[in-house]
Amino acid sequence: MKKTIQFPNGESVLNLGQGTWKLGEDPSKHDQEVDALRTGIDKGLTLIDTAEMYGSGKSEQLVGDAIKPYSREDLFLVSKVYPHNAGEKNIFQSAEQTLQRMGVDELDLYLLHWPGSVPLQETVDCFEELKRQGKIKNWGVSNFDLEDMQELLSLRNGENCQTNQVLYHLASRGIEVVLRDYLRENNIPMMAYCPIIGQEPDLKDKVYNSPTIKNIAKDHGISVIQLLLAFVMQQEQTIAIPKASSSDHVSQNVDVLDISLSKEEMSLLDEAFPAPNERIPLRVQ
Ligand SMILES: NC(=O)c1ccc[n+]([C@@H]2O[C@H](COP(=O)([O-])OP(=O)(O)OC[C@H]3O[C@@H](n4cnc5c(N)ncnc54)[C@H](OP(=O)(O)O)[C@@H]3O)[C@@H](O)[C@H]2O)c1
Numbered sequence: 001m002k003k004t005i006q007f008p009n010g011e012s013v014l015n016l017g018q019g020t021w022k023l024g025e026d027p028s029k030h031d032q033e034v035d036a037l038r039t040g041i042d043k044g045l046t047l048i049d050t051a052e053m054y055g056s057g058k059s060e061q062l063v064g065d066a067i068k069p070y071s072r073e074d075l076f077l078v079s080k081v082y083p084h085n086a087g088e089k090n091i092f093q094s095a096e097q098t099l100q101r102m103g104v105d106e107l108d109l110y111l112l113h114w115p116g117s118v119p120l121q122e123t124v125d126c127f128e129e130l131k132r133q134g135k136i137k138n139w140g141v142s143n144f145d146l147e148d149m150q151e152l153l154s155l156r157n158g159e160n161c162q163t164n165q166v167l168y169h170l171a172s173r174g175i176e177v178v179l180r181d182y183l184r185e186n187n188i189p190m191m192a193y194c195p196i197i198g199q200e201p202d203l204k205d206k207v208y209n210s211p212t213i214k215n216i217a218k219d220h221g222i223s224v225i226q227l228l229l230a231f232v233m234q235q236e237q238t239i240a241i242p243k244a245s246s247s248d249h250v251s252q253n254v255d256v257l258d259i260s261l262s263k264e265e266m267s268l269l270d271e272a273f274p275a276p277n278e279r280i281p282l283r284v285q
Contacts, residue, residue: 001234002257005189007162009138011108013076015233016257017047018250019193019243024062025055032246037066039247041075043254049165049191049241051080051113052098060101068103077102078109078191080142080165083116086123095135110136111165114143114284121155128157138162142191145282146179153186161188167283168192168238170231171207173275174283184237195232195240196225199285212272216265226252230259231269 003015018040023033037048048067050059060079067075079102085094099105110130112123127139141152142165152158164183166175168190175190183190197204207213208224217227232240233256244250261269 001230001260003233005237005239007138007189008159008187009162011076011138013047013239014044014257015239016045016229016253017049017076017078017191017239017241018045019241020048020050020059020063021054021198021243022059023054023243023245024058024060029245030062030065033062034066036245036247036250037063038069040244040250040254041067041070043251044257045250045254046074047076047078047239047241049078049193050102051111052085052094053080053082053113057097057101060098064101064103072104072106076108077104078111079107080111080113083112083114083118086112086116086126087118088122088126091123091126091130095130099135106134107136108138109162110139111163112139112141115141115148120148120151120158124152124155124157124160128160140164140188142166142193143282143284146182146279149179149182149186149188159186163189163191163239165191165193165241167194167285168232168235169195169197170213170228170269170273171197171203172283173273174280176275177277177279179282189237189239190235191239191241192232192235193241194285195242196228198243207273210272212268216261216268219265220259222255222259223252226256226259229253229256230261231266233257234261234266 130136140163
């Protein structure tokens with residue numbers, strides 16, 4: 001279902017973007033992956049998520065190659081800094097290298113990849129300094145559980161956080177217990193990574209073969225993967241960032257913008273893959 005998601009600073013994006021973990025690592029797939037990302041951009045998936053970690057910069061480089069023909073203002077570029085680089089000693093160099101690899105002057109969002117040992121206030125101060133320098137428009141976090149978010153929002157300028165990027169898919173719904181409510185109360189949209197269970201082959205098999213999933217997908221004339229994506233995209237204040245390395249896959253994901261699941265279908269999915277009853281620690285990949 002197509003939705004517009006608004007960040008606290010007022011900027012809006014579509015609820016579907018493009019992930020890039022593992023893209024750019026195999027030179028023989030370079031052109032195909034560039035085509036895939038461009039197919040997405042041409043079809044409106046202008047939010048692209050990468051990280052300095054991915055392929056040690058190769059993903060950022062691939063994104064840089066893919067976005068060359070486009071106007072910068074038509075794109076929404078997100079990258080992430082390693083926690084060990086997220087302090088005043090390294091972050092300015094990290095950000096500069098990210099910008100160079102992507103061939104742009106400024107990121108739309110710069111995220112702390114996961115909580116680390118650099119004091120959080122130092123990271124926030126550095127993000128704010130990067131904003132002043134015009135290197136990033138805004139910043140956010142990733143893999144932050146409830147207590148991490150509470151700490152962040154208690155800090156000077158912590159309220160400037162624009163998003164929390166977390167693992168979320170139909171078979172991993174722990175965030176629904178408390179974290180999601182906390183983010184909503186504070187008006188912070190969530191970016192859902194691994195929305196189609198990309199990194200868990202065993203779980204993937206179980207979910208993909210569920211009769212409930214197969215039946216609902218069949219009723220809509222879509223694949224089970226498209227159904228998984230539809231489930232995530234139907235959630236409030238949630239941006240799904242599936243990674244796809246072929247134009248065909250990207251196009252199939254774009255088609256999900258037109259899929260709307262009924263209340264009954266959502267209830268059936270709930271029954272087959274319920275959220276946990278109690279809080280569990282945030283899962284990470
Ligand atoms: N913040 C974090 O810590 C964190 C952690 C993990 C991921 N992420 C971000 O989230 C993004 C998405 O997560 P992910 O890449 O781990 O997993 P994912 O998006 O759930 O799944 C990716 C897998 O799905 C396949 N796929 C995509 N579209 C498809 C389609 N229409 N039909 C069939 N298969 C399809 C891809 O295959 P092909 O490649 O062959 O198309 C790939 O194998 C990452 O790329 C990254 O940007 C962030």
